[in-house]
Amino acid sequence: MRDHDSATVSFLDSGSGGATLAGLGVLTFSFSFPATAWALDGGHGLGPWTVTGVRGVLAALLALACLRRGRVPVPERRHWRGLLAVALGCVVGFPLLTTLALQTSTSAHSAVVIGVLPLATAAVSAALGRTRLSPWFWGAAGVGALVVAVFALRQNHGRPTAADLCLFGALLVCAVGYAEGGRLARELPGWQVIAWGVVAALPVTALTAAVALAVEPVGLTAHALTGIGYLAAVSQFGGFVLWYRGMAVIGVPRASQLQLAQPLLTLLWSVLLLGERLPASALVAAVLVLGCIATTQRFGRRAPEPGKALGVSVGGPAVPHGGQSD
Known part of the structure; x- marks a missing residue:
């Protein structure tokens, strides 16, 4: 291996390199809602079901190419249930429901509502893993959910819209998919979890x-x-x-802190790329939700039982400390 190749690998495996990769991951995700709005193009582009199906098929083709090049074996049968949850939650359910919502909702509004996804993921992870979280976590999570509910109702004159119901449904299914993905990432390299997830969803997305x-x-x-x-x-x-690669290098808590910026970044892109008007209430709600998530990061987790790792992240898909890299 050449010297500069070795230096690159060393950097990527360092704390600074891992933070860079995780930060780039957050940056890429922050463009997702504006990109969905572009795909719909105000009714002049693709339909919502077409967007969901085509993005899943193309992603599966990319994943299959990577899996084949890496000669990755088919996951063991005990992993299939979790991969199905990732497929249905992160590859089918979340993209479809958010795309349906973005037909009538703005990207900025959707970013604020989906901003509580890290809290929902942690709550689902705790429920599935029977993990005890402190009252600080549940208090902050409740406040965050209340902020989003008040924001959504205030924006829609006191009544939830079909778009809001789609967004809340997307929160639930994606939280389950993230939680199961975090559990699987304890045993499989993180990139393989999403790769097999999009492949598992291929029959549905292709149809x-x-x-x-x-x-x-x-x-x-x-x-x-x-x-x-x-x-x-x-x-x-x-x-x-x-x-996943960045999270594997720097650990769950530090990577999760980076994802706190994602809703705010999406608000910025909504204004710059889509020309949306940003109401003051959206920015205030986003900052309040960010504060709630930061509170759960600082105070929300109780010490794990001896010999057990929580693997619960309030910032996104979770892997354990020192988890496998791709």
């Missing part, structure tokens, strides 16, 4: 794409093509590779 392309209008505008390309290559696969 969805085939039916949707036949019944939904297809507008191949520049925005639509750019948006779907980004969603497939980056949001659905490549961003997870960066995120």
